[in-house]
Amino acid sequence: MNFHCQCVLVHYIVLIALKDIYVWSQNMTYENNGFHQSSGICQLYTGTICQDFLKNAHVFIDPNVTINDLEERLKAAYGVIKESKDMNSNCRKYALPSLCFSALPICRTPERTNLLYFANVAMITNKYNGNSTRKRRFVSKDTKTMHLFHKKKSVYFNDVFTTDVSSKYPPTRESENLKRICREECELLENELCQKEYAIAKRHPVIGLVGVEDCEKIPQHKDCSTLGITIEVDETEDCYWEDGSSYRGVQNVSSSGKSCLRWSWLMKEISDFPELIGQNYCRNPGSAEKSPWCFVDDRSLDRNIEPCGIPKCVDKIWLSIISILGLTALFVIVIFLMVLFRRKSSRGMKNIQNINTPNAGNNIYGNSQSNTNQDAGGRVILNSSMEHVGMPSKNIEKNGLLRIPHFTLQDVEFFEELGEGAFGKVYKGQLTQTNKKVVNVAIKALKENASVKTQQDFRREIELISDLKHQNIVCILGVILNKEPFCMLFEYMANGDLHEFLISNSPVEKKSLLQLEFLQIAMQISEGMEYLSGHHYVHRDLAARNCLVNEGLIVKISDFGLSRDIYSSDYYRVQSKSLLPVRWMPSESILYGKFTTESDIWSFGVVLWEIYSYGMQPYYGYSNPEVIHLIRSRQLLSCPENCPTAVYSLMIECWHEQAVKRPTFADISHRLKTWYEGHIKISNQTPK
The missing domain is CATH 2.40.20.10 (Plasminogen Kringle 4)
Structure with missing residues (x-):
């Protein structure tokens, strides 16, 4: 019998023996120095769920479980993941390879691992039989071949245990030479990309049966199973x-x-x-x-x-x-x-050579005089054109400011201080107009010694608001720019801000507003915001305190920052030095500083809540950090007392987590107007 046939026979006999011993010893453990270690074995993966990642690979199987059991558990776990609506799409694509590599780590040296395992079984068998040698007879007609098999087996086992000192004995998931998930990728999943999903998976009854890698226990190794992050x-x-x-x-x-x-x-x-x-x-x-x-x-x-x-x-x-x-x-x-210098040089030489000729009268002095006059004329034309080119930019700036009437400090009489805004103090006063008519005004004054940038911002705001003309927007009446303090003059609203108006007309003051009046207030604010959003303006601070009320229940949107000191508890510093009204802001504005028309719609929903709560502070009783947590965890404001269900449903729509799914201001105005007209019709039909 040649050497090749001998090797085939040896391997065949070894496989039969190993299979018999493996089936017999599935539940055995090896006791070493007072503690137990569960040992495992490597098998060729023949399943389907992890075929894309483990095809033709030998995987490590823990004791007390079969590869078929793991296959069923993996299918069940992946079924849960596919049906989950909470998993982020960026995280979902790593779920299956992560489960496969966690449950079935690849064996780097499967033959060595299996020999270690069955050597462990043999030692347990010896101990079980009283340290006596258990003999197994192999029948062969060729005694020389059998002698060679026993000799090779002894040499191979000795080689495994004496040369490979890096692995412990017997093989376990922690001790064996396994190719596991790359630790860096595992930590990125657990701590950053799939933080929420990883935490859920560890506690989930179905996914937990498969097992999720503990990233801290994974050894650092360059040759690891990558997830492709x-x-x-x-x-x-x-x-x-x-x-x-x-x-x-x-x-x-x-x-x-x-x-x-x-x-x-x-x-x-x-x-x-x-x-x-x-x-x-x-x-x-x-x-x-x-x-x-x-x-x-x-x-x-x-x-x-x-x-x-x-x-x-x-x-x-x-x-x-x-x-x-x-x-x-x-x-x-x-x-x-x-080129020009060379030409002049050649002309000069010619004139010098011909200086004594009869044509000397037509020399360079005569030419230079005429050229000088021409150049002088050219410079005048050039200067004129430069001034003309510069004029349009100046005219644009002047036209922007000339759209608004200009007054002097003598035309204005200051009364009481109303509060303080971003540019300085805000006062109540009287303005004597050009037709000698005296009107009450709110005066927004620029603080003294303001920086150049602040002055530019002040002028820029004048140019921006000069275009705003709407019955529900507080409009600018004029400016004072000839002498400090520079001022903006706005129409004065007799009943103050909406927040104070609601409190003064609340049941606490033994008063109340009609449902028709609630709708009238909300409708005017929505129409003003519809106008602003249609002109691509984002308010950023829509709240009852920034809406003003005039006689006849006329409501107009403003952003004076009136009495900011009184409302200081409504503002909070988040991620920057800017004060932000977090109780009126959606999570995208709080977390990422993203302000859009959709974030104004969220704020409008909170204003609706303020109206029907008679000016109560949103999330009253909670600190600003607690409010941020409540908003991020979708714990919304509850329905105010006596608030119609339809109105509260509109609030909930304004607070939709996805900004694109919030209603538009045009839609809000249409609904409020329909409800308002319906109430009027019902009121007219009700017998007095």
């Missing part, structure tokens, strides 16, 4: 397009020179933004800002946001184009001057 980075990207939401460069320092913090430290829910996982590079998730930014360490605050000062690609391109054009123009000018 990639950190989006482009080291060559040194500028950004549009608002920078697609920027993937490696800038990790803010514009002030502070190091950026890791995103997952401060944004616990980043599953919607896979570009943030495992890094601290400047990004603009969800287009929250106008350019890439990051969190930086600030001792005065828990966290702070700063832009990163990355240049815009368009600016860089234009800078390059301008530089190339400038160099080209400079080169052309140099060539032109050189």
Whole structure:
């Protein structure tokens, strides 16, 4: 019998023996130094659920379970995951490979592992039989071949136990040489990309049967089972397009020179933004800002946001184009001057040579005089055209301010102080108009010694609000810009802000408003907001305190910031030094600073709640940090007493978690108007 046939026979006999011993010893354990270790075995994976990841691979099977049992558990667990509506799409694609590699780690050396396992079985058998050697007879006609088999088996076992000191004996999931999930990817899943899903999976009765890897117990190894998680980075990207939401460069320092913090430290829910996982590079998730930014360490605050000062690609391109054009123009000018200089030199030589000729009267002095006059005329024309070119920009600025009537301080009489806004004090006063008519006004004064930027912002606001003309918007009546203090003059609303009006007409004051009056107030605010949103304005601070009430229950939207000190408890610092009205804000504005018409719609829902609650503070009794938690966990305001179900349903629609599913202001105005007209019709039909 040749050597090849001998090897085949040996392996065949070994497989029969190992199979018999494995079936007999499934539930046995090895006792070593006072504790028990469960040992396992490697088998070729022949299932279907993990075929894409484990095809033709030997996988490690723990004791007391078969590969068929694991296959059924995996199918059940993946069925739960596929039907789950809570799993983020960015996390879902890693669920199945994570389960497969967790339940069935790949054996790097399956033959060695199985030999270790059956050696363990043999030792247990010896101990069970009183340390006597259990003999198993193999019948063979070739005694030489059997002798060779026993000799090779002895040498192989000795080689396994003497040379491989890296593995413990017997093999276990923790001790054996297994190819497990890459630890870095496991930690990214558990701590960043699938934080919520990972926590649910560990506690889930079906997924828990399969087993989810404990990332801390996974050894660091370069040869590991990767899930394909990639950190989006482009080291060559040194500028950004549009608002920078697609920027993937490696800038990790803010514009002030502070190091950026890791995103997952401060944004616990980043599953919607896979570009943030495992890094601290400047990004603009969800287009929250106008350019890439990051969190930086600030001792005065828990966290702070700063832009990163990355240049815009368009600016860089234009800078390059301008530089190339400038160099080209400079080169052309140099060539032109050189040619011109040579021509003048040649003319000069000719005139010098001909100075004594009869034609000397037509020399360069006569020509230069005429040229000088022509040049002088050219300069006058050029200067005139420069002034003419400069005029349109000045005219635009003047026209923007001339749209509003201008007054002097002598035309205004200051009365009481109403509060303080972003630019300075706000006063009640009287204005004497050009027709000698005296009207009450609210005066928004710019504080003295304001910086140049503040003055520019003040003028910019005048230009912006000069275009606003609506019966439910507090309109500007005029400005004072000839002498400090600079002022904006607005129509004065006799009954103050809506919040105070609601309180003064509440049951606490032994008064009440009719359902028709509630609807009248809400309808006017919605129509004013419909006008603003139609002109692409975002209010950012819509609340009862920023709506003013005049006689006849006329309500108009304002943003004076009146009596901001009185309403200081309504504002809170979130992620920056700006004070934010978190009780009126949706989660996207609180978390990412994203203000849109949809966030104004959320605020309108809160204003509705204020109206029907007679000016009660939203989430009263809770601190601002607690309010943020309530909003993020979808614990909405409850229905106010005596509030119609239809109106509260409208509030709930305004507070929809997905901004795109909130109603528009046009839809809100239409509904409120329909309800208002219906109430009027019912009132007219009711017998007195």
